[in-house]
Amino acid sequence: MAKLKDLVMEPEHLSPGHRLCPGCGVPAFMRLALHMAGKNNVVVCGATGCLEVSSTIFPYTAWNCSFIHNAFENAAATMSGVETAYRALSKRGKVKAPYKFLAFGGDGGTYDIGLQSLSGAMERGHNMVYVCYDNEAYQNTGNQRSSSTPMGSNTTTTPVGKNSYGRKGFRKDLTGILIAHHIPYVAQATVDNWKDMMRKFERAFEVEGPAFINVLAPCVPGWKYDEKLTIEISRLAAKTCFWPAFEVDNGKWKLNYKPKEKLPVEEFLKPQGRFRHLFRPENRHVIDMLQAEVDERWADIVARCETSPS
Amino acid sequence: MxxxxxxxxxxxxxxxxxxxxxxxxxxxxxxxxxxxxxxxxxxxxxxxxxxxxxxxxxxxxxxxxxxxxxxxxxxxxxxxxxxxxxxxxxxxxxxxxxxxxxxxxxxxxxxxxxxxxxxxxxxxxxxxxxxxxxxxxxxxxxxxxxxxxxxxxxxxxxxxxxxxxxxxxxxxxxxxxxxxxxxxxxxxxxxxxxQARYTLLxxxxxxxxxxxxxxxxxxxxxxxxxxxxxxxxxxxxxxxxxxxxxxDGDCCYGFYEAHEMKDAEMAVIVLGSTAGATRMVVDDLRSRGVAAGMIKIRSYRPFPYDEIARELANVKAVAVLDRSIAYGADGGPVHGDVRAALYGKHPVPVMSNYIYGLGGKPIDMEHIMGVFDDLKESIVKGHPKRRVGYINLKEGNTPSLVG
Structure with a gap:
């Protein structure tokens, strides 16, 4: 894998000047991710969302590579058209340059409204990387609940009130759904572990066929924390096993990070305003339920990785 | 060949x-x-x-x-x-x-x-x-x-x-x-x-x-x-x-086809397959000396407003056949466009609209002949026999408040 000091010398696909929030982890990992396409040209397709609106306010664009935005729910379908065009035009000798394709969406555009489009594109086997930057709610429009929002989160559509402790129910296991597609490569990553992240994007671009990476993307205004804490909160997500870093490479499960000491989920919740109310005595049971969910999913992933044939 | x-x-x-x-x-x-x-x-x-x-x-x-x-x-x-x-x-x-x-x-x-x-x-x-x-x-x-x-x-x-x-x-x-x-x-x-002018690739x-x-x-x-x-x-x-x-095609492709419109006193405007039956009805009427004509719209968007107005300049009564309903509008969508085409023109023909064929409801030559019969009556009366008619609808199903 390339060294960071070499990567920083390469031209950027995503340039500064975009209007994402200070402290947002998304542009940081997206810049590095696109470096992993190597010497290939890249086309990026963005679902409607934070990164898309903040990077392409007409007449400006932060993208030095080709970029297309179509709508909210169809980044994967749109990119499947672009990727197919590339194959068709290469076959007919009209395009000669090598290209890689990266589509992205937030959790709203991926877990919810874009799930069908994503599933179809993955099943058809298009040679593309799809990355979900999961900030656990519709953050572009102001923290409305999505199917990725953790239990107990105080969102603008699941507000805490006399009869409400926030979002009810558990997060959808999107990574699990993608694994069930039996595509060449699926991974989860956190923005604090850039080396692990880079290796994953390198692998995702390398495999023939679809690859999916789900990145936990802490959101300063939605999660309500101090903007300098993005990397720290990301690290706590990994250390509490709230967001396990693992990958499934051609059917082989591999755990990429196992904390020396698994921290209680409270450590991840504490710095975030969206969970503040959970620390009231009457909401203790919500934290317990969250902990049970985290434990169960973690145990499942660990077991699968341990029993996966090498 | x-x-x-x-x-x-x-x-x-x-x-x-x-x-x-x-x-x-x-x-x-x-x-x-x-x-x-x-x-x-x-x-x-x-x-x-x-x-x-x-x-x-x-x-x-x-x-x-x-x-x-x-x-x-x-x-x-x-x-x-x-x-x-x-x-x-x-x-x-x-x-x-x-x-x-x-x-x-x-x-x-x-x-x-x-x-x-x-x-x-x-x-x-x-x-x-x-x-x-x-x-x-x-x-x-x-x-x-x-x-x-x-x-x-x-x-x-x-x-x-x-x-x-x-x-x-x-x-x-x-x-x-x-x-x-x-x-x-x-x-x-x-x-x-x-060759695209701009491409992502x-x-x-x-x-x-x-x-x-x-x-x-x-x-x-x-x-x-x-x-x-x-x-x-x-x-x-x-x-x-x-x-x-x-x-060496069989017809010249413009915005529409005008069939027997040169001296037509009454005309039916239609889109799609129903033009076939309408043409036969017009030919039948012509063989009996009736000055009937048909306009078949080919280019619906863009709509040929000026051209349609010219075709209708000397027509006394016109019926627009619409194969869809525009709820809350004055008849079907094609009817609205033809009326818009005629705005400000003098004299204007007596205008009627007929909704037909929804969900595959058949439309036969006799129905279209019926439309021309209505137009004949409209010319005599100077106002439309029906402002919005519904073709081949079962008895008792005609909406109320329809004249």
């Missing part, structure tokens, strides 16, 4: 697509479009085309993939019907806004609900204002030739606007006709090679497509999009003439 083949409308359009041999086709099956895409899939399977066929999981993705593919510089097509077109609706407007010259055959079918698979025009009328050119076909021959011409019209640098080529579900799509198909070589020459010129417009640019961009539609009429005429000359 042109060849005469027994083809359904869907087969005829698939044949046109075979000759176009698009770079990419993305499609999802829906009745009555299904046999069109099946036929095209046969061509792919047999190596008669080398198109990349993407079998997507919905019409929304069909249009999305077609948009992506066309934006990447590939000549791209899809086809659909009814609910499929409705599901595409969001992306129809984006495709036209991005000035992507996609050509899409639409096999007209009733919109749900209730669910119904037969032909009417409610689907494309619902997509009327999405910024697409809409060209209607009377029969399989026209569906074939319109599809070929649409490629040239859409891709013209002055136009760069997507086109729906419509054919009536089942009546045209599944009816077997003798279709004259032209040789591959001259068709290929007519179609020309497609040019390493020397990276492109950002689909940026966020605020109020400082959105309106200006929408108006610049309108330019393509405004410049399309001349291109539609030019391409029609070129096609006629190249292939």
């Amino acid at each position: 042109p060849e005469l083949l027994a083809l359904t409308g869907n087969d005829a359009v698939a044949y046109a697509m075979k000759q176009i041999n698009p770079d990419v086709v993305a499609a999802y099956p829906i009745t009555p479009q299904t046999s069109l895409m099946q036929k095209f899939a046969d061509y792919v399977a047999d190596g008669e085309v080398d198109t990349e066929l993407v079998l997507v999981e919905s019409e929304h993705s069909a249009m999305s993939a077609t948009l992506g593919s066309q934006a990447a510089g590939a000549r791209s097509m899809t086809a659909t019907s009814a609910c499929g077109l409705a599901l595409m609706w969001e992306i129809l407007g984006i495709t036209s806004a991005y000035r992507l010259p996609v050509v899409m055959p639409v096999v007209n079918r009733a919109l749900s609900g209730p669910i119904n698979i037969q032909g009417d025009h409610s689907d494309t009328m619902g997509a009327r204002d999405c910024g697409w050119i809409q060209i209607f076909s009377e029969n399989a021959q026209e569906a074939y030739e319109n599809t070929l011409q649409a490629i040239r019209i859409a891709e013209h640098p002055d136009v760069l606007t997507p086109i729906m080529v419509t054919l009536d579900g089942f009546i045209i799509s599944h009816g077997l006709e003798t279709v004259k198909v032209y040789d591959d070589a001259p068709v290929k020459k007519f179609l020309r090679d497609y 040019d390493p020397s010129k990276p492109l950002t497509l689909g940026a966020l417009d605020f109020s400082d640019y959105y309106f200006e961009h929408k108006v610049s999009q309108l330019q393509g539609m405004l410049k399309s009429p001349q291109v539609i005429l030019d391409v029609g003439k070129e096609f006629y000359k190249t292939f």
Whole structure:
């Protein structure tokens, strides 16, 4: 894998000047991710969302590579058209340059409204990387609940009130759904572990066929924390096993990070305003339920990785 | 030499697509479009085309993939019907806004609900204002030739606007006709090679497509999009003439066909397959000395307002046949357009509107003869016998407050 000091010398696909929030982890990992396409040209397709609106306010664009935005729910379908065009035009000798394709969406555009489009594109086997930057709610429009929002989160559509402790129910296991597609490569990553992240994007671009990476993307205004804490909160997500870093490479499960000491989920919740109310005595049971969910999913992933044939 | 083949409308359009041999086709099956895409899939399977066929999981993705593919510089097509077109609706407007010259055959079918698979025009009328050119076909021959011409019209640098080529579900799509198909070589020459001006796949010129417009640019961009539609009429005429000359076609393709309109006192305006029966009724009336005529609209969007007004300048009574309902409007959508065409003209004919054929309800020559009978009476009375009539509706089902 390339060294960071070499990567920083390469031209950027995503340039500064975009209007994402200070402290947002998304542009940081997206810049590095696109470096992993190597010497290939890249086309990026963005679902409607934070990164898309903040990077392409007409007449400006932060993208030095080709970029297309179509709508909210169809980044994967749109990119499947672009990727197919590339194959068709290469076959007919009209395009000669090598290209890689990266589509992205937030959790709203991926877990919810874009799930069908994503599933179809993955099943058809298009040679593309799809990355979900999961900030656990519709953050572009102001923290409305999505199917990725953790239990107990105080969102603008699941507000805490006399009869409400926030979002009810558990997060959808999107990574699990993608694994069930039996595509060449699926991974989860956190923005604090850039080396692990880079290796994953390198692998995702390398495999023939679809690859999916789900990145936990802490959101300063939605999660309500101090903007300098993005990397720290990301690290706590990994250390509490709230967001396990693992990958499934051609059917082989591999755990990429196992904390020396698994921290209680409270450590991840504490710095975030969206969970503040959970620390009231009457909401203790919500934290317990969250902990049970985290434990169960973690145990499942660990077991699968341990029993996966090498 | 042109060849005469027994083809359904869907087969005829698939044949046109075979000759176009698009770079990419993305499609999802829906009745009555299904046999069109099946036929095209046969061509792919047999190596008669080398198109990349993407079998997507919905019409929304069909249009999305077609948009992506066309934006990447590939000549791209899809086809659909009814609910499929409705599901595409969001992306129809984006495709036209991005000035992507996609050509899409639409096999007209009733919109749900209730669910119904037969032909009417409610689907494309619902997509009327999405910024697409809409060209209607009377029969399989026209569906074939319109599809070929649409490629040239859409891709013209002055136009760069997507086109729906419509054919009536089942009546045209599944009816077997003798279709004259032209040789591959001259068709290929007519179609020309497609070279997009801007593409996502040019390493020397990276492109950002689909940026966020605020109020400082959105309106200006929408108006610049309108330019393509405004410049399309001349291109539609030019391409029609070129096609006629190249292939010695059976008819000249303009915005509409005027049949026996020269001295007509009364006229029926119609779209699609019903023009066939209407023409026969007009011929029958003419043989008995009645000054009847017909206008068959080919280019519904853009609509030929001035030309239609000219055709109707000396007509005393006109009936517009609409194969869809525009709820809350004054009759059907075509009726509204014809009335708009006549605004400010003197004298204006007595105007009636007839809604017909919804969900495949048959319309026969006797019904159309009935419309002309009404027009005859309207001329005598000086006002329409029916302002909005409903053809072949069961007794007792006519809406109240309809005169």
